[in-house]
Amino acid sequence: MHSEHVASRSADQKDSSRESRNGNGTPQLDAVSLAIIEQLQEDGRRPYAAIGKAVGLSEAAVRQRVQKLLDQGVMQIVAVTDPLTVGFRRQAMVGINVEGDVESIADALTAMSEVEYVVMTAGSFDILAEIVCEDDDHLLDVINKRIRALPSVRSTESFVYLKLKKQTYMWGTR
Amino acid sequence: MHSEHVASRSADQKDSSRESRNGNGTPQLDAVSLAIIEQLQEDGRRPYAAIGKAVGLSEAAVRQRVQKLLDQGVMQIVAVTDPLTVGFRRQAMVGINVEGDVESIADALTAMSEVEYVVMTAGSFDILAEIVCEDDDHLLDVINKRIRALPSVRSTESFVYLKLKKQTYMWGTR
DNA sequence: CCGGGAGGTGCGGATTTCGCAGAAGTGATG
DNA sequence: CATCACTTCTGCGAAATCCGCACCTCCCGG
Numbered sequence: 001m002h003s004e005h006v007a008s009r010s011a012d013q014k015d016s017s018r019e020s021r022n023g024n025g026t027p028q029l030d031a032v033s034l035a036i037i038e039q040l041q042e043d044g045r046r047p048y049a050a051i052g053k054a055v056g057l058s059e060a061a062v063r064q065r066v067q068k069l070l071d072q073g074v075m076q077i078v079a080v081t082d083p084l085t086v087g088f089r090r091q092a093m094v095g096i097n098v099e100g101d102v103e104s105i106a107d108a109l110t111a112m113s114e115v116e117y118v119v120m121t122a123g124s125f126d127i128l129a130e131i132v133c134e135d136d137d138h139l140l141d142v143i144n145k146r147i148r149a150l151p152s153v154r155s156t157e158s159f160v161y162l163k164l165k166k167q168t169y170m171w172g173t174r
Numbered sequence: 175m176h177s178e179h180v181a182s183r184s185a186d187q188k189d190s191s192r193e194s195r196n197g198n199g200t201p202q203l204d205a206v207s208l209a210i211i212e213q214l215q216e217d218g219r220r221p222y223a224a225i226g227k228a229v230g231l232s233e234a235a236v237r238q239r240v241q242k243l244l245d246q247g248v249m250q251i252v253a254v255t256d257p258l259t260v261g262f263r264r265q266a267m268v269g270i271n272v273e274g275d276v277e278s279i280a281d282a283l284t285a286m287s288e289v290e291y292v293v294m295t296a297g298s299f300d301i302l303a304e305i306v307c308e309d310d311d312h313l314l315d316v317i318n319k320r321i322r323a324l325p326s327v328r329s330t331e332s333f334v335y336l337k338l339k340k341q342t343y344m345w346g347t348r
Numbered sequence: 349c350c351g352g353g354a355g356g357t358g359c360g361g362a363t364t365t366c367g368c369a370g371a372a373g374t375g376a377t378g
Numbered sequence: 379c380a381t382c383a384c385t386t387c388t389g390c391g392a393a394a395t396c397c398g399c400a401c402c403t404c405c406c407g408g
């Protein structure tokens with residue numbers, strides 16, 4: 001089992017195992033790390049030994065790689081919940097148009113705890129922000145009193161969520 | 175230590191500890207389960223004993239509750255990654271307008287692996303869908319060949335992501 | 349008053365995690 | 379080509395964690 005592993009490693013991992021950086025600063029992941037991530041996307045608490053068996057690595061090696069991936073910020077292992085069952089009954093996506101510095105407005109949105117998601121986009125909105133609230137009053141308050149109150153927010157358009165159909169965390173599994 | 179715990183339980187947990195269902199079918203969470211979820215949102219691999227100490231419960235009790243929350247689908251413990259570092263360089267939100275049955279279109283989108291997120295909304299779009307792709311060609315293919323090709327899709331509008339500013343998983347932590 | 353169910357506790361034994369020392373591969377340097 | 383520095387993997391024990399189980403307590407309905 002051991003020598004077999006060594007053999008397979010030199011055979012199909014050699015070319016992809018150099019962990020370089022692709023110019024940006026984002027770590028380049030090899031096939032084994034991808035496989036580890038896939039395992040942890042199925043079950044974030046899966047034991048290192050089980051992952052090792054699946055990807056062909058020792059328990060200790062998996063542990064080191066996972067720790068490194070966490071340290072580098074490539075992935076995080078967290079509990080994710082359905083907002084509805086945790087008491088947040090109103091959600092909305094808000095499209096925002098800005099005059100002037102888009103990034104500073106994005107930063108202001110990021111600072112709001114009700115704002116779950118902020119992305120700068122190309123298209124008829126400068127920013128899309130997802131809002132998670134307890135009820136309609138709360139949502140109204142956030143959109144009208146806090147977002148529209150920001151200087152240089154030109155206009156907003158809201159899309160209240162009626163039904164969430166899909167929400168996956170399966171990046172890298174294709 | 176033991177009697178102290180019992181005392182605190184009867185004092186501040188009695189009223190919120192009944193795990194009923196709120197009419198819908200969504201389980202009603204008490205304060206202790208919320209606290210457990212918060213712990214696991216900070217670190218999905220935190221040991222049960224440490225969680226127990228933080229929320230005032232034994233290791234075994236925490237384990238049972240976590241298992242139940244997972245079984246019920248209230249939460250899942252998973253690895254989440256930054257799409258960019260995993261090789262997906264193009265993302266976009268697509269607003270879609272439909273003539274006829276919105277839900278069947280939403281189901282069709284849900285079936286596509288490149289579609290990460292599907293939500294039915296009130297507002298000037300019937301559906302918002304988030305697309306995660308490897309490159310521009312891939313994105314173009316998904317939007318023009320696959321989404322627009324769906325019957326009864328009246329129109330689409332794309333918002334290509336320029337910069338992701340915030341992405342949290344901190345529901346229930348407020 | 350007496351089940352019955354839900355949820356907690358404590359306790360061992362099996363597993364897993366953790367830290368560390370040694371081996372092996374790679375690239376740079378003289 | 380020898381060697382050094384660096385990274386990553388492996389193989390241990392020891393410590394900590396997970397897991398199943400038996401028993402207890404509380405609460406509610408018959």
